[in-house]
Amino acid sequence: MNIRELLSEKVRTAMSAAGTPSDCQPMVAAAKKAGFGDYQANGAMGAAKKMGTNPRELAGKIVTELQLDDIAEKVEIAGPGFINIHLAPQWLAQQTGSAERDTALAIRPAETPQTIVVDYSSPNLAKEMHVGHLRSSIIGDALVRILERLGHTVVRQNHVGDWGTQFGMLIAELEEQLAQNESATMALSDLEVFYQQAKAHFDADPAFADKARDYVVKLQSGDEQVLKLWRQFKQVSLEHSAEIYQKLNVSLTEADVRGESFYNNDLAPIVAELQEQGLCSEDQGAQVVFLQELADKEGNPSPVIVQKKGGGFLYATTDLAALRYRAVDLNADRILYFIDARQSLHMQQVFTLARKAGFVSEQVSLEHHAFGTMMGSDGKPFKTRSGGTVKLSALLDEAVERARAVITDKNPELADADEVARKVGIGAVKYADLSKTRTNDYVFNWDTMLSFEGNTAPYLQYAYTRVQSIFRKAGVSPESISADIIIGAEQEKALAIKLLQFGEVLAQVADDALPHVLCNYLYDVASLYMRFYEACPILKSDVDPATRDSRLRLCHLVARTLATGLDMLGIEVSEQM
Ligand code: ARG
Structure with missing residues (x-):
């Protein structure tokens, strides 16, 4: 289901029937404001300009040709030539009904699958x-x-940095530590400490520095002894990353490693x-390409050293x-x-x-797809109190610990509290990052990210558990409900439209690589769900069974949308919190 595409198709057809040139776009989008309908088609203005006619008149012609059948209940022309489309509740009910029953949530796969x-x-x-x-x-x-x-x-x-001059120093150090009966895992248990030891050794001991330099050469010429040490180093370091990926629920495995x-x-x-293509030339002994395409303001080409x-x-x-x-x-x-x-x-x-x-x-x-820097509360790049780089592993452990405290405070009786704390803590760190516009810097803040209010992981995870608890209370499984969905209240309609936009949003995120768009969408779903929940009683005794079942199915679609959306962000949900 993609409402935008569907309506675009319909408006495009109506536009050509109304005589607009074939390159005119229907420009259909979800309405930005209440009162503009649910979707707006803004193509009439551009087309009228090209044709030299009155845009409002042209919009009128397009509307006459527009065949929306049962999709819309009302179409109106507004302003200089906007076409406001009000979707029909019954059509929305059918669409949400089939989405709720569909294992793929009515998300259509890409028309031309690519290798990415x-x-x-x-x-x-x-x-x-x-x-x-x-x-x-x-x-x-x-x-x-x-x-x-x-x-x-x-x-x-995973283009890991597993090559370069610093490895000479590192494997020379590893060799010495192994000679003192250390195992590689032991010696490299803390890579930061190990690096400092190697560096200190290199700076203080000229013989060691010579050996390190010699090892770089040997490494590059494929010396088996040195390669063996290098592989050991690489293996232990990759294990450290694998641990982080697991903690973070990041889907990378060793099979994805294609290092330098x-x-x-x-x-x-x-x-x-x-050289053959005449693209690079010698400059002070190095091989350099000068790119005129990336020249600076003064016209100096951008140099790229390749050797x-x-x-x-x-x-x-x-x-x-x-x-x-x-x-x-x-x-x-x-x-x-x-x-x-x-x-x-x-x-x-x-x-x-x-x-x-x-x-x-x-x-x-x-x-x-570039991203900005994670900043500390002081507005400078995020550092430890002593000014060092923050180890990811320590940061994630702290997140889980803090989440544990928040959860215990909210619900001291919660079973599985450790598991929930893990999902909430890791989810909070990830979501805080993913929900910010990728290209901007952002300030890392424990309190905001762990809050149960606002656009945060705990808020969304909690919205999910609220739905689960309704089903527990109702004592029914979503699959056992056979009633149709009915869209009556305004809050139901707004929620239904939002839920049907999931595929649209994903297609956009896939094109622009901006996950915050998905975060904002999920936040909208959860917020509209809360509004619906307050306005539309579900389990109260005076609610008739058909309405109750319809609302339960909407709830179920909300829960599945939240869980699926969060899963795409690599964030897990819990049944209870
Ligand atoms: N290893 C680099 C770093 O830590 C990042 C590599 C990114 N990938 C690439 N193909 N250059 O800064």
């Missing part, structure tokens, strides 16, 4: 995952879930190809190789990157150069 590669999370394995990776992991994962739900083939790519090292053998050929003096390759070189692999080997139609906005120039350079070099065809859509 999504690069997200992608931490550097040398260090512990920190809050910077929270946004990439959960925003990317929400998109992955939504795209899959719409029938696309999604290929997750995966592209090692492609890097020299990439540079050779750029350092001495032969080493760079982040950009690996990303070029990865991009080509995704376009050619994985056959992607779209490639999505969820990376911090601070890497925007880097991504622009990689995209521009890849197109220029013909590594990716024009048909493939390359999209960097």
